[in-house]
Amino acid sequence: MKIKKLLVNSLQEAVEEVRNLYGPEATILSTKIVKKRLIPFLPYPYRSQLEVTIGIPDREDFPSHLMGHEHVYEEISKLKESLREVVELVKKQRAESSEDIKPIESEYSLRALNLMNKLINKGMSKDVAKAIIDASCGYDYELKKLDLKGETFESLKMGLENTIPTLRDFKENLIDFKIIALVGPTGVGKTTTVAKLAYIIKELGKKVGVITIDSYRVSAVQQLMAFTNIMELPFRTADTPQKFRECIGELSSLDIILVDTAGRSHYDNLRVKELIPFFNKLPALEIYFTVSANMDERVMVEAIERFSVLPINGLIFTKMDETVYYGYVLNLVYRTKLPILCFTTGQRVPNDIVMADYNYIAGLFLKVEE
Numbered sequence: 001m002k003i004k005k006l007l008v009n010s011l012q013e014a015v016e017e018v019r020n021l022y023g024p025e026a027t028i029l030s031t032k033i034v035k036k037r038l039i040p041f042l043p044y045p046y047r048s049q050l051e052v053t054i055g056i057p058d059r060e061d062f063p064s065h066l067m068g069h070e071h072v073y074e075e076i077s078k079l080k081e082s083l084r085e086v087v088e089l090v091k092k093q094r095a096e097s098s099e100d101i102k103p104i105e106s107e108y109s110l111r112a113l114n115l116m117n118k119l120i121n122k123g124m125s126k127d128v129a130k131a132i133i134d135a136s137c138g139y140d141y142e143l144k145k146l147d148l149k150g151e152t153f154e155s156l157k158m159g160l161e162n163t164i165p166t167l168r169d170f171k172e173n174l175i176d177f178k179i180i181a182l183v184g185p186t187g188v189g190k191t192t193t194v195a196k197l198a199y200i201i202k203e204l205g206k207k208v209g210v211i212t213i214d215s216y217r218v219s220a221v222q223q224l225m226a227f228t229n230i231m232e233l234p235f236r237t238a239d240t241p242q243k244f245r246e247c248i249g250e251l252s253s254l255d256i257i258l259v260d261t262a263g264r265s266h267y268d269n270l271r272v273k274e275l276i277p278f279f280n281k282l283p284a285l286e287i288y289f290t291v292s293a294n295m296d297e298r299v300m301v302e303a304i305e306r307f308s309v310l311p312i313n314g315l316i317f318t319k320m321d322e323t324v325y326y327g328y329v330l331n332l333v334y335r336t337k338l339p340i341l342c343f344t345t346g347q348r349v350p351n352d353i354v355m356a357d358y359n360y361i362a363g364l365f366l367k368v369e370e
Contacts, residue, residue: 002056007049011087014052027055031086109147112137124327128334135162157362165339166356171204177284181259184290185303189318194260195227199350201256209234209251214262241277272306288341290316294323300332318344326364
């Protein structure tokens with residue numbers, strides 16, 4: 001017996017396809033519902049299809065085989081029952097999906113629904129979008145529905161303020177001595193982000209120095225040294241925890257010390273844990289997990305889970321100019337409850353950086369004129 005598989009949209013289509021392609025002797029052995037991506041490199045959108053496994057008998061021995069094994073009839077009977085269960089399951093899922101949509105449509109005004117769709121279309125999960133829209137709306141007694149509290153842009157901004165944490169006043173956060181370290185996967189742009197932050201902090205009138213513990217990439221050390229030389233900032237390198245603490249002692253008269261770290265694959269637990277001795281029991285330390293906005297959301301989640309062996313204080317998102325799916329970013333913020341420090345929007349130093357700002361975040365999903 002030969003085995004074949006088909007993807008179809010319904011059981012009726014499967015029966016007709018099997019009959020047309022393989023004749024009346026072919027048997028449907030099993031079925032299951034599978035999800036097929038509409039866009040190969042994105043986790044969604046997708047659609048559900050029925051995968052049918054077909055048995056095609058060898059014509060010369062199928063009759064004798066069937067006559068000699070009465071249990072085949074029992075298997076066919078069980079298969080029919082399984083198919084009936086699949087049909088009932090499909091009907092139930094369709095009914096449940098339609099029930100899920102109706103309350104949403106009846107609960108929100110058209111303006112609120114349009115805004116929710118814009119968030120979802122840019123990669124935001126439905127539960128996150130709903131939470132933001134709920135915070136953007138008030139009950140309209142005329143419409144008898146939840147409606148945006150004001151203009152679309154201002155309402156979205158209000159919803160973001162109540163659901164997405166950010167480090168609102170960066171300058172106020174720099175009053176006391178602080179060590180700010182950036183950690184994260186390889187290739188996300190930590191080194192250039194350190195240089196951009198150093199420039200901003202210096203412009204705020206603070207004395208700032210930079211330490212790199214990236215002993216793996218000579219080019220990264222040279223690049224950061226060049227940036228600090230141009231900005232006339234003290235710069236140190238440290239390849240051991242003891243040397244790192246010595247460098248901190250040398251720069252302790254400054255207001256802020258920025259620390260650049262080597263990128264580490266979040267799949268390499270040993271490399272990630274190498275950072276623990278550097279930061280263990282270090283006073284006045286803030287660690288910001290730095291991640292590229294154009295990463296798949298699942299990779300972002302995996303990475304921050306692996307780096308959670310360190311006390312993460314907030315998030316930095318780089319390469320915002322290389323994606324349009326900004327919803328992935330806010331999904332991560334909403335689920336981790338970690339505040340956003342800043343975004344980077346290109347490679348130019350000291351430009352192409354935006355400190356966390358709700359006007360900027362709202363503008364990612366809406367045109368300013370809206």
